[in-house]
Amino acid sequence: MSINFDKAATTRLKEEVLNEMLPYLNEFYANASSIYSPAQKSKEKIESSRMKISSALGCKPSEIYFTSGGTESDNWAIKGIADSLREKGNHIITSKIEHHAILNSAYFLEERGYRVTYLNVDIDGFISLKELEDSICDETILISTMLANNEIGTIEPIEEIGKIAKEKNVIYHVDAVQALGNLPIDLKNLDVDLMSFSGHKINGPAGVGVLYIKDKTKITPLLHGGAQEKSKRAGTENVAGIIGMGKAVELAVENINGKIDYISKMRNKLIENLLSIDGVTLNGSLENRLPGNVNVSIEGVDSQEMLIFLDRKDICASSGSACNTGSIKPSHVLKALGLSDELAKDCLRLTLDSENTLEEVEEVSKEIKKIIKILRK
Numbered sequence: 457m458s459i460n461f462d463k464a465a466t467t468r469l470k471e472e473v474l475n476e477m478l479p480y481l482n483e484f485y486a487n488a489s490s491i492y493s494p495a496q497k498s499k500e501k502i503e504s505s506r507m508k509i510s511s512a513l514g515c516k517p518s519e520i521y522f523t524s525g526g527t528e529s530d531n532w533a534i535k536g537i538a539d540s541l542r543e544k545g546n547h548i549i550t551s552k553i554e555h556h557a558i559l560n561s562a563y564f565l566e567e568r569g570y571r572v573t574y575l576n577v578d579i580d581g582f583i584s585l586k587e588l589e590d591s592i593c594d595e596t597i598l599i600s601t602m603l604a605n606n607e608i609g610t611i612e613p614i615e616e617i618g619k620i621a622k623e624k625n626v627i628y629h630v631d632a633v634q635a636l637g638n639l640p641i642d643l644k645n646l647d648v649d650l651m652s653f654s655g656h657k658i659n660g661p662a663g664v665g666v667l668y669i670k671d672k673t674k675i676t677p678l679l680h681g682g683a684q685e686k687s688k689r690a691g692t693e694n695v696a697g698i699i700g701m702g703k704a705v706e707l708a709v710e711n712i713n714g715k716i717d718y719i720s721k722m723r724n725k726l727i728e729n730l731l732s733i734d735g736v737t738l739n740g741s742l743e744n745r746l747p748g749n750v751n752v753s754i755e756g757v758d759s760q761e762m763l764i765f766l767d768r769k770d771i772c773a774s775s776g777s778a779c780n781t782g783s784i785k786p787s788h789v790l791k792a793l794g795l796s797d798e799l800a801k802d803c804l805r806l807t808l809d810s811e812n813t814l815e816e817v818e819e820v821s822k823e824i825k826k827i828i829k830i831l832r833k
């Protein structure tokens with residue numbers, strides 16, 4: 457039987473989510489912008505999904521915009537704010553451990569005359585509030601940091617960052633793609649102007665996401681075309697995807713504390729098992745960590761070889777971000793923590809969700825021990 461310990465890469469579409477989507481993929485296919493009655497049904501479904509998501513996140517429905525996923529939400533936030541505030545300044549602050557959807561958008565803007573500060577992180581992956589404050593200048597228009605890191609699971613202090621941003625009158629964007637469903641998020645109590653989410657990371661469909669944009673925030677559209685999403689995000693709505701996103705968010709926040717308890721117990725056991733092996737070290741913070749994230753460096757065991765051996769046992773795992781797979785470059789996140797190239801290449805990421813079990817944790821731990829013995833020979 458196969459075991460999937462790579463839930464940070466993607467998750468299984470839940471049956472309840474699929475069932476709500478299915479009729480809107482064929483039976484009810486009306487374009488939500490049309491005038492006839494069947495279109496009203498599509499339109500209502502979109503608005504009801506928007507309501508579900510806003511109530512789950514503690515914001516207004518008018519602040520929820522549907523996109524094609526986490527990557528688009530991140531691109532839109534960064535490029536849209538950079539463009540709309542170009543007159544005010546050209547300086548953007550982000551961190552060295554962001555997802556490539558943020559980092560590559562920032563590089564793109566640098567080529568177009570923006571100045572970007574990439575904040576350092578400490579050995580556990582935390583940015584320094586002091587360095588952040590020192591980096592802000594009159595030209596600063598945007599701060600973008602993630603809530604939880606996809607490789608090492610470190611949870612950043614977004615409440616404090618938001619307070620600093622607000623005090624300095626700087627727009628604050630948060631990539632919360634990995635956090636949703638794994639941590640409680642309440643936008644009412646956060647000084648955050650934009651926040652990115654993705655469907656397929658929370659047992660919803662791929663190719664749909666959300667960008668939360670606080671009311672009155674000026675942002676240039678990324679996609680120009682029709683008047684969908686209040687003319688801010690053109691394109692015929694992905695009705696089934698949007699319905700799936702709404703249901704997935706609703707389920708993701710349901711009984712969240714119970715889920716956190718269940719998943720972090722498995723994670724703690726897995727960490728305990730792995731750290732009992734010689735030459736294994738944990739990457740990222742032990743305390744402020746996503747419930748389902750384990751990332752270790754295994755001395756003398758190349759991650760690509762480890763992954764191939766695990767695959768032979770029908771175990772899916774990762775060496776970090778999916779984009780790094782196949783490339784020989786060590787992870788930018790692990791490098792930012794200060795790891796040597798060697799230890800960064802000897803990493804193994806195991807990510808769990810509520811569909812995993814403690815039996816799987818024991819099974820995977822046992823296999824990893826065996827593989828380490830073989831590969832260290």
Ligand SMILES: *Cc1c(COP(=O)(O)O)cnc(C)c1O
Nearest residue numbers: 525526527555557606633634654
């Ligand atoms: C997966 C991920 C994204 C990209 O989301 P997609 O929906 O796959 O485009 C962005 N940021 C983080 C932190 C992610 O984990």
